[in-house]
Amino acid sequence: MxxxxxxxxxxxxxxxxxxxxxxxxxxxxxxxxxxxxxxxxxxxxxxxxxxxxxxxxxxxxxxxxxxxxxxxxxxxxxxxxxxxxxxxxxxxxxxxxxxxxxxxxxxxxxxxSIMNAVGCCGLQLYRFGETISIPFFTSTWRPDSFYDKLAANLRLGLHTLALLDIKVREPTMTSLARGRPEYLPPRFMSIRQGITQLLEIEKRRGEGVCPPEARAVGMARVGAEGQMVVTGSLVELRDVSFGAPLHSLVLIGRAGADEEELLTAFAMGAAQAPRLDANGAAAEDAATARANAAHAGERIHGDDDDDTDGAASEEGADSEAPSAEDGGGEDAKAALAEAGAKAAQGASKATDKEKLDAHNVARAQTLEGEGKKVAGGMHKFDASEVDVHGGDGTADDFLDAFGLG
Amino acid sequence: MxxxxxxxxxxxxxxxxxxxxxxxxxxxxxxxxxxxxxxxxxxxxxxxxxxxxxxxxxxxxxxxxxxxxxxxxxxxxxxxxxxxxxxxxxxxxxxxxxxxxxxxxxxxxxxxSIMNAVGCCGLQLYRFGETISIPFFTSTWRPDSFYDKLAANLRLGLHTLALLDIKVREPTMTSLARGRPEYLPPRFMSIRQGITQLLEIEKRRGEGVCPPEARAVGMARVGAEGQMVVTGSLVELRDVSFGAPLHSLVLIGRAGADEEELLTAFAMGAAQAPRLDANGAAAEDAATARANAAHAGERIHGDDDDDTDGAASEEGADSEAPSAEDGGGEDAKAALAEAGAKAAQGASKATDKEKLDAHNVARAQTLEGEGKKVAGGMHKFDASEVDVHGGDGTADDFLDAFGLG
The missing domain is CATH 3.40.1010.10 (Tetrapyrrole methylase, N-terminal domain)
Structure with a gap:
């Protein structure tokens, strides 16, 4: 098969x-x-x-x-x-x-993927240089190799997509030593934290690659209903409240006149964007500090010899999974065609799903009610939908929130 | 709406x-x-x-x-x-x-899109520099700005995706002058032609950016059943028979050891790939020459004032299009869920579609029978599926072949 x-x-x-x-x-x-x-x-x-x-x-x-x-x-x-x-x-x-x-x-x-969807900010995909990744700094590990890549892109006038770090189910160093992994809370780097790290490196290196006034685009939840695209200087974007993950950052190179027009149309200016209040900013900074402390000096990699308590595959038959008959390509195509027609009719036999649907409807209505329609933004969004500044959630809370529990 | x-x-x-x-x-x-x-x-x-x-x-x-x-x-x-x-x-x-x-x-x-699907060759997306486009040369218009971009990427050790030109429904210069557009045959640049143009510019500029021995990846029909991914030098890839459009070319920068391993696994070597025979190569070259002659001296751009004989939108109701009721988000979701379940059952009420399906089955079987399983390739492919070397097809033939008639 x-x-x-x-x-x-x-x-x-x-x-x-x-x-x-x-x-x-x-x-x-x-x-x-x-x-x-x-x-x-x-x-x-x-x-x-x-x-x-x-x-x-x-x-x-x-x-x-x-x-x-x-x-x-x-x-x-x-x-x-x-x-x-x-x-x-x-x-x-x-x-x-x-x-x-x-x-x-x-x-x-x-x-x-974000590698092509990033085009939704109005900057042209074929004008991007090498993509950089910004990892979470720890107290002892503060790499800056991406600064050089960014500099090289900017010298060519190219834009740079910065992928912000994600840490899900990272085992702790001590638990690895015990051979029985325990996991750190999942963390998704915010635009605020990414910018803070960039500015720290700029301060250290001082080559003018990403000074506070450098132009950038902050993007959150690209392709989702609550997508948010904001342009501004790094220091302006650092104080914007972008809400739930995932966040990405684009450093703008030399934008052509056509790209400037698209940027204006597709992104909102930082001045119009919701701002992190003092509490939110302080909470984010505190969460960052705590996380850094937790990771201090750790460089954790996967290990083939880990004992993962039966997390590996089960060879036995899985009675939950419907065993679809392999009807061959043409049958499947016909089925899909029929499926399409059904969907068009808007049939609504929700049966088992009624409860979840009702919940979803209620949630959608609540969000709709709170929804901010922001001038200049292409998609509606609500930055207050999810708040991740606190950082006090447990691993399970986070995983539940993103459906990974 | x-x-x-x-x-x-x-x-x-x-x-x-x-x-x-x-x-x-x-x-x-x-x-x-x-x-x-x-x-x-x-x-x-x-x-x-x-x-x-x-x-x-x-x-x-x-x-x-x-x-x-x-x-x-x-x-x-x-x-x-x-x-x-x-x-x-x-x-x-x-x-x-x-x-x-x-x-x-x-x-x-x-x-x-090809901008992210190009990753299927094994080179990592975040190691690509600025994308270049190679336009069809004419006898008087042979731009080489992409040569400089390629050089800049290579200096940084980055890979370069080269998008090859597509010309569909290009009006002729003379027909524009008459205010009643007639169209040139659609043309899709082949990897052979793209490489030929690159080598011509290398010969002219002589900076060693893309010499005949430069390493590249030729990719045809990415994401389709007949996908083809071949590595080799430019001069080797020039003689590979890549078959039907669309073609793309990747110029390899400094590949890491991990990328080399992936390239070996995902792409076949040019020596293993089907080759254009003398006739095919001659036909391709002749088609290129004819096309160049047809375009000689022309720089055709869209014109807002074109008379297009009613090709614009019809404001009237379109009785063919089923007028789906807007059942609201939740109904549609329920319908899609049901559609998914239906598809799983492999239901096969083909009714109206039987004739077309039978044709498709026969075609699939024929192709399967001819299919070459080539060592090193990740997807099966059949380069002989469509032959586009001749260039004698009319615009209608081409449009029909690609479902645009």
């Missing part, structure tokens, strides 16, 4: 492609990888819409315990769902290489 | 997202833009699967006659489908600006 590596796209259960959905529904086992990026909806929402049971795949499983799953894929259809495009993370590429080595047939389904 | 700009993704009717499909099915009028890129399936296939009538939107319509469509979107849901991601082409960004100026509500649905 086939190992399917399926891109889920940017934000919700509806961002999967028909090709991806068709593949998922052929599978007897479906995993969700959610530590290199996250979706904006709970895993249960995917299960409901896709009609399959989905198991969360922790980092250890994907990085070092994938072989049993690949072996299983020789006899059954198995899928790993990943946020964005499958080739966005090196770890997925490595996984495909291992599948090839084991001679497991592969099916890769592409999707949108 | 809403103007929907919907990315179709890379190749087939199944690359649309559920979000995109839901939006399409709310619309009373759906257009397909297919001159900045092309899909690998006929427009009729989209109509069948999406359950809506779709009208081809020629260049003039999108670039200079879009206002009536946007005005219409104030009162009805109207969609423009575009290949790849909506922000991949400047023309779509301009269109969104106009929609904003007219205060038409906008819904943008992201999807995969």
């Amino acid at each position: 086939v190992f399917h590596l399926i891109g889920l796209g940017l934000a919700t259960e509806e961002d999967i492609t028909l090709k991806g959905l068709r593949a998922v529904q052929r599978c007897t086992k479906v995993y969700l990888e959610a530590y290199t990026s996250i979706l904006g909806v709970p895993r249960t929402r995917l299960e409901e819409v896709f009609g399959v049971a989905i198991e969360e795949a922790p980092r250890e499983l994907v990085e070092s315990q994938i072989e049993p799953i690949l072996e299983r894929a020789k006899h059954e259809d198995v899928a790993l769902l990943v946020v964005g495009d499958p080739f966005g993370a090196t770890t997925h590429c490595d996984l495909l290489v291992r599948a090839k080595q084991l001679e497991v047939p592969i099916n890769v389904v592409h999707n949108a | 809403v103007f929907h700009l919907i990315g179709l993704g890379l190749a087939t009717e199944e690359d649309i997202t559920l979000k995109g499909l839901r939006a399409v099915q709310r619309c009373t009028k759906v257009y397909l833009e297919a001159y900045t890129s092309i899909l690998g399936v006929p427009r009729t296939r989209l109509e069948e699967v999406f359950g809506v009538a779709i009208e081809e939107a020629p260049r003039e319509l999108v670039e200079s006659q879009i206002e009536p469509i946007l005005e219409r979107a104030k009162h009805e849901d109207v969609a423009l489908l575009v290949v790849g991601d909506p922000f991949g082409a400047t023309t779509h960004c301009d269109l969104l600006v106009r929609a904003k100026q007219l205060e038409v509500p906008i819904n943008v649905v992201h999807n995969a």
Whole structure:
């Protein structure tokens, strides 16, 4: 059979492609990888819409315990769902290489990722230089290699996408030593923290690459309903309240007149954006300080020998997962065509899903009621939807909030 | 109501997202833009699967006659489908600006594009520099600005994606003068032609940026069933038979050890790839020469004042398009959930579609029978599926072949 590596796209259960959905529904086992990026909806929402049971795949499983799953894929259809495009993370590429080595047939389904969706700010994709990643600083580890890459891009007049760090299910150093991992709370770097780190390096290096007045675009929840795109100087953007993850930052190179027009149309100015109040800013800074302290001196990497308490694959049959008959390509196409027609009719047999739908409706109405329509923004958004400044949530709280619990 | 700009993704009717499909099915009028890129399936296939009538939107319509469509979107849901991601082409960004100026509500649905799908060759997306475009040379217009961009990327050790030119429905200069456009045959630049142009500029400039032995990756039909990914020197790749469009080329910078491993796993070596025979190569070169002659001295741009014989929007009701009731977000979600469950069951009421499906099955079987499984390639492919070397096809032949007729 086939190992399917399926891109889920940017934000919700509806961002999967028909090709991806068709593949998922052929599978007897479906995993969700959610530590290199996250979706904006709970895993249960995917299960409901896709009609399959989905198991969360922790980092250890994907990085070092994938072989049993690949072996299983020789006899059954198995899928790993990943946020964005499958080739966005090196770890997925490595996984495909291992599948090839084991001679497991592969099916890769592409999707949108921040690497191309960043175009929604109005800057042209073909004018971006090398992408940089800004990792969480610790008290002893404050790398600045991205400063040089940024400088090189700017010398060529190119824009730079800065991917902000994500840490989900990072084991603590002490727990690793005990051979029984305990996890740090998940952390998603905010635009505020990314900018703070950039300015710190600028201060240290002093080469004028990203001074406080450098122009940038802050982007939160790209492709989701609450998308937020704001332009301004680094120091202005640092005090904008961007709300829930994921955040990304674009450093602007030489923008052409056409790009300036698009920027004006697609992004709001920092002056119009909601600001972090003193409490929010202080809370974010405190959370950063706490997190840095927790990580002080740690450089944690995955370890093939970790004991993960049975987090690896289960070889046994999974009675929850509907065993879709492999009806062949043409049947599936006909089914999809019919599915499309059904969707158009707006049929509403919610049955089992009524409770969740009612909850969703109520939530949507509440958000709608609070929704700020901001001049200049292309999508409506509500930055107050989720507040992540406090940093006091436990790992479970965070995972629950993003459907990974 | 809403103007929907919907990315179709890379190749087939199944690359649309559920979000995109839901939006399409709310619309009373759906257009397909297919001159900045092309899909690998006929427009009729989209109509069948999406359950809506779709009208081809020629260049003039999108670039200079879009206002009536946007005005219409104030009162009805109207969609423009575009290949790849909506922000991949400047023309779509301009269109969104106009929609904003007219205060038409906008819904943008992201999807995969070559800008992120290029990662499937194994080179890491974050190691790419500025993207270059290689335009068709004419006898008098042989620009080389992309040579400098390529040089800048290579100095930083970065990879370079080269987008190869596409010309669909280009009016002839003489017909423009007559005010009644006639169109040149559609042309899609082959990897062979792109490399030939690169080598010509290298010979002229002599800076060693892209000498014949420079390493590159040739990619054809990325994301489609017949995807082809081949590594080799420029001079080796020039003689590989890559088959039907679309073609793209990647110039390799400094690849890390991990990238080399992925390249080896995901791409086949040029020595293993099918080669253009003398006839094919001669035919391609001849087609290039003819096309150059046809374009000699021409620099054709869109003109707002073109008379396009009624190609603009029709304001009247379109009786073909099913008028889907706007059932609200939650109903649509429930419907999609049900649609997913239906698809899983593999129901096969093909009815009206039987004839086309039978044709597709036969075609698939034929291709399967001829399919070359090439060592090192990640996807199966058949380069002989479509032959575009001759260049004797009429515009209609080409448009038919790619479903744009």
